[in-house]
Amino acid sequence: MDTDTSQTMTVTILGSGTCVPSLKRSACAALVRVGTAQILIDSGPGTMRRLLEAGSSIFDLTHICYTHLHPDHTSELVPLIFATKYPDIGRRTKSLTICAGVGFGRFFKGLQHVYGNWIDLPPGMLQVVELDNTGPDQIQFGDFSVRTLPVEHNPDSLAFQIAANSGKTVVFSGDTDYSDNLVTLAQGADLLISESALPDDMKVNGHLTPSLAGRIATEAGVNKLVLTQFYPECEQADIRSQCRQTYAGPLVLAEDLLKFTLTAEGETG
Numbered sequence: 001m002d003t004d005t006s007q008t009m010t011v012t013i014l015g016s017g018t019c020v021p022s023l024k025r026s027a028c029a030a031l032v033r034v035g036t037a038q039i040l041i042d043s044g045p046g047t048m049r050r051l052l053e054a055g056s057s058i059f060d061l062t063h064i065c066y067t068h069l070h071p072d073h074t075s076e077l078v079p080l081i082f083a084t085k086y087p088d089i090g091r092r093t094k095s096l097t098i099c100a101g102v103g104f105g106r107f108f109k110g111l112q113h114v115y116g117n118w119i120d121l122p123p124g125m126l127q128v129v130e131l132d133n134t135g136p137d138q139i140q141f142g143d144f145s146v147r148t149l150p151v152e153h154n155p156d157s158l159a160f161q162i163a164a165n166s167g168k169t170v171v172f173s174g175d176t177d178y179s180d181n182l183v184t185l186a187q188g189a190d191l192l193i194s195e196s197a198l199p200d201d202m203k204v205n206g207h208l209t210p211s212l213a214g215r216i217a218t219e220a221g222v223n224k225l226v227l228t229q230f231y232p233e234c235e236q237a238d239i240r241s242q243c244r245q246t247y248a249g250p251l252v253l254a255e256d257l258l259k260f261t262l263t264a265e266g267e268t269g
């Protein structure tokens with residue numbers, strides 16, 4: 001165990017895939033550990049199994065941040081809450097805080113309308129924080145802070161910056177097209193975890209390509225770029241070379257369970 005956990009932040013890619021079923025790539029999710037907090041970023045299908053493989057579990061989570069409400073980013077929320085009732089509700093001893101764009105509360109009420117008390121938590125165990133999806137927003141928790149800006153995908157879409165009290169930062173693009181706000185939020189980030197949905201020649205609206213993600217990383221001056229959320233078409237393309245057309249810094253192509261460690265001295269893995 002770290003002697004000064006507030007100075008160390010780890011980021012584990014839980015799912016580097018998309019809505020397309022894949023044995024290699026689970027759907028979108030990542031885990032940030034900082035101090036006593038364990039923060040899940042999105043919860044696509046397969047997240048709970050990947051959490052176990054990453055040495056965590058649903059009971060360890062203190063926060064969930066949702067970049068937007070598409071099912072490949074949110075759908076494991078219902079089974080995640082339902083599973084906390086096994087063997088009884090007392091298994092969850094920490095409260096859970098969910099941060100998401102305005103509209104999440106209505107979305108969750110809709111889920112409760114369908115599932116009723118199957119997804120209840122005891123009073124005080126679940127807090128929902130709705131963040132502005134028209135401009136910048138931020139919130140400070142004990143071991144870290146969250147900053148968000150809207151990005152170009154859905155009206156509720158947010159990019160998230162998680163900053164440890166040590167000053168180390170990781171930014172998650174969520175799903176987005178090219179976004180000036182993402183450049184702003186990722187300015188000087190230690191890690192930018194960016195979607196890179198499809199190869200350059202298959203660009204679709206509302207998503208990035210390797211060269212566009214590289215352009216954002218260069219404009220933001222990030223210390224390391226991690227490309228993720230690959231549709232199967234990316235497996236047949238040289239996406240590294242495509243990204244290299246616009247970005248010359250440290251570059252990693254995500255795989256499930258890849259882990260990064262950020263210490264006050266620098267990034268160690």
Ligand SMILES: [Zn+2]
Pocket residue numbers: 068070153175
């Ligand atoms: Zn989406």
